[in-house]
Amino acid sequence: MLRTLLTSLALALGLVAFTASAAEPTPQALPSREERLESLARLWGQVRYRHPALAYKNLDWDAALVAAIPRVESAKDRAAYAAAVQDMLEELKDPTTRILRPDEQQEGSQKGPSAPVRELRSWEAKDVLVLDLRAVKDPAVMATLRGKPEELRPDISKAKAVIVDLRARGLESNAVWSMSTALGRLLPYLLSEELQVPGERTVFHSGFRPQSLGGTSGGYTTSFLTTAGEEISPKGDGKARPVIFLLDDKSYLDARALTMKAQGLAQLVTEGRLDDGAVVETTQVELGAGLTASVRLSELGIPMRADAVLPKRARSDKDETLQKALDLAKKPAKKGKAAREAELPPARWQADRKYEDMLYPSREYRLLALFRAWNVIHFFYPYKHLLTRDWDGALTTFLPKFEKAKDAAEYALAVAELSTLVQDGHTNLRGHPELEKRGITGVNAPFEAMELDGVAVVMNVWNAEAAPGLVRGHVIDTIDGKPVAERMKALEPYVTASHPVHLRHRLLAKALAGPEGSQATLGVHDAGGQTKQVRFTRSIQSLQKPKQGEPYRMLADNTGYVDLTRLQTSEVAAMFEKFKGTRAIIFDMRGYPNGTAWTIAPYLNTRKARHAAVFERNVVSAAETNGRYKFIQELPKADVPLYRGRTVMLIDERAISQSEHTGLFFEAANGTTFIGSPSAGANGDITDMVLPGGISMIFTGHDVRHVDGRQLQRVGLRPQLYVRPTLQGIQAGKDEVLDKALEYLKGNSAAVAGDSFR
Template identity: 45%
Template structure:
């Protein structure tokens, strides 16, 4: 056995080692190129929603990605790869967002020659603060602190040397906050930092939404100077390795300080940078915030070549301290303008986008979901693991139809009933126009629940079984749409795929093979775009039924009708709420009348929050208002099924918490929360749930739906007999239970 096993290993090793070397040589670059592409997408997406200026440059940021992608994929070595990524970041116009080695190369720059910690040039005090880096820093600082107020009173100006080249990058960040009060007269207001803040994903075409984008600005701080006379001017001598303080910018804006720099100066001296891995020994640093006041030098010098040679930077700093510029000769230091939010490019002309634009579409979809989808914890797989598959799908599509269907298929990975992919003509051709009919699954058959426009489907009746469309079995047609249909529950998925199986091209006709109680018949259906679905077959939003029971149809009920509803039904034995539809926003008006249990929340919510430095979840609760003339005292029963979705489910949460309603029917669609959408190349609009909603006690709603207390589905016999079996059961429940007192309690 052992020899046989070893012989097979030997054969396998021989086969591997004798494979053509060209194949293995090609595989490694392909894998490396794919990994680089993934890193580029992640970086692009992070910067898109977290950099303070990216929201104003969506078109430029897209163009930067499209230009960088082929260079990144073709890069022959790590240095070329890093250079290609740096080229993309350059589009931001922010030198503080850059690519650098993960391990900075060892520097051979000799340390500079330092002056004494404190010296005088006539009446100019010179502080070489770099002396505080040494082992005697604590005692040196204590000595300086004791004499600095007296020195400040004598000095006409002060030069503060904070150049760190050849020493410690960003060294001494504590020294300016500790030292500057000794040079400030009175109070100095110091404007803070600001970062972008996305409260959910603001719809990328500019549509109004509860989701929006803001800037968070830290409050200005106040520095109070020590008593005594102060110098008229401070001159700060810095370089790219200096850690600056916001107070320097405030003094500069008031004309009380000048900034002399050796080498380029950017926000990295003052802001916070987020490291983002790129692999292959490199990382990107991204500016996560920016100072409210601009950072710029009053005098910029080139980098000092010899650290032991003449100190030209100090000479010029002293010259400015001795002979400062006239007031008004320097540019005004007004706050930086806020970046302006701009809508996302839709590229509507690119119905079949180029390869690079398709990869960008994948990047946009993945990033939007990664940042703003409300239910990441319910995904079947970690979303990050989907990125390679998504990019591969985008790359391999061969035409416009395959492109949009690949996007639709990616949407099914969310298992979210709010996912819709719209806006592209190939989507319209593939999915067609819905027939004006509701169908449900009864024992695996597509059974008609309601016909909205009978003249478009003459001869079709409630209770009919639709077996074929143009001779094709309806289940086969449903399977065609199943891979591209997102739904939160299996029942809702079946519901949607049956509807799509009955759809057809706008303006066309189809022949349905239908079975009724008498046998098989043919029904012709006419498809017309915008035909619309009447909200209900009933005529009134609320009515009084026999047995002193009210009936409310949420499909018809408007908020303004609620007072009249309760005036009519306030003394009823109970109310049946029909929630097998989409409401018209009446829940907030209803809740105060029904809230007999107090002000506990009926729903808990969370929305994704993405900012430069801070990201997380914004929590909220839904409560019933206490303001109502009276509280309804009767019992309630609510009818539900898979048509109960989103706002309808939120209404159900309200009825559950305020009135302990009894749910009768089948589980609802399991998709609740405000919808948001991303815009993708080809004019595609990709919608998904942007807010996480749970029961008031914290139980999960998404992917489960509202669960009925009394499980009941329509039967074929009942539908054909014209019965509403759910309504019948609700009326029976209300009649069986003891009646509540009919008088209303005044608050």
């Protein structure tokens, strides 16, 4: 308790000193309210996804942000701004994560060290050896320590005590790192027994772990990544003697030296403030107005406690810090003890809170929603580089939209509008009643429609009882008395997709969707111009496709046909047995499959291909904020007979995600030809985030590419032979895409790349 109070007092005094310090740089203007909030959002996200405490401690980081927002907004000067941010960081109870003082932000701002640099080896009080590692600035000294550190052994053996000077104030960063390297070479000669140095651990996000989906096929995880510790054996005379390390507030404190302290083999004397931020990984976040926050990224299982702390001093002839070390050197060396590492708790993943009761959150919680959504996409969305809408600027654009939302509906719509910046057919929202009321979420109609020749056309009716009188080929004019085109237009600000054709398809589907059990009335006309009203009911049960015989059948010219939207994995073997003597198979992938690609691919792998697709997902850790974990997915193997006939796949914008992945499998296995129009261009196992109001935002978690590295996302599978159904053909009962495939297989149709969205 006393240490916590003293730490808080020191931080408070540091913030007061911030405004009065003589070392303070030229004053900078206080950023605008909006700019301060944006900086706060970025800092909050760095802590949320990279600070180790958030992976196991029961901290209410949301509440810390909510409390900070009004104070950051109302700050009239830099001191008030700094205090507001610092108070938010206090929730972590981590002295390393804090607002930096001005002098801490200015590397090499002093003309030189506070104490003169000595020779590498010098003697004090006749028998105390001082090793000044600041001398590594001399290449000859560095060469000695790097290549022949054993040359120091005779002097160390003669010494009653050894003082190692690691003070770094006034030195360039490369010199500080050279000192650390030199210490590593020197340290075995200072030891009298084995040194067990613990590893350092950091939070490691491999993709974004789903918050409410109950797991997905993506395998996204959050864990601790712990580096292996090391065992250092003594190389000296084995005699125990006092070893004192001199440090200051610019020192890089090597974990090995800190372990020596913990094991009773060394003492620490610090000049000015020093915490374990000197030994762990940190990052800095610029806040404007000359303010910078330091954020811890790693932790060790050993404490940082100095034996003596002296005030930071300007350069002078008298070196009080060295004198303090000499006083400590007079005491006999303590017997070494096993360094007991602190028992760091294991990672304990907790989903973000949904705040489901906050259908209309307070302004601060609405901003929490914005900040959380922005950071999740910023850190974890794998296709951010493909977005043409400005996600980096979304904080600026959407701050007023979230702030000014006057009720639950406007808040939910602000979230929906924000989601459209993630141009991806996987991007979906659910969980808020206002989204369902407006058709942004809900249950699809019991029939399938497509936009052909500029009109909405019924393609399939899944449940005739739920939509009596509706048939394939009907043109949809109105829904509940309003033009369907008008309804689609109203949804445009709130619906997104990977490319324009799939966006139109999604808009049409959502224009026809609604709550479970709800009813709606369509105004339709047929090929003869006859109009009528059709009443339909929405329900999950009505979306089940009717069973109309086997999902595969023989066509003319010894050609097999497979409806992959209906084929089950249990039927694959029988299907290939039936088609083993055919000249070709047409796989109809105009919809969504049932996980059959993994079973079918071994039958098609005449190329003896090993791999099917390239995967990448974002990695967020201490070392990376935009790193990628990349792997090549292998084609499944099975002891089955190969099918050596020709294969084609029928595709259009209804083919999405697993449908497109099926295409990647078939393409790699035997070079299957694609016929139709481009698929949806949205692939990669989904994940989701949750936002206040019970909103779940689903998005793509993997970047998936063709096995040769070609882009699939926002492009889709591109047909070698482009063909699009027409209204006239549908109303005449034709399947023009299937007809074109049959013509192609007869050898009567040229394959033409269809790589434009028509």
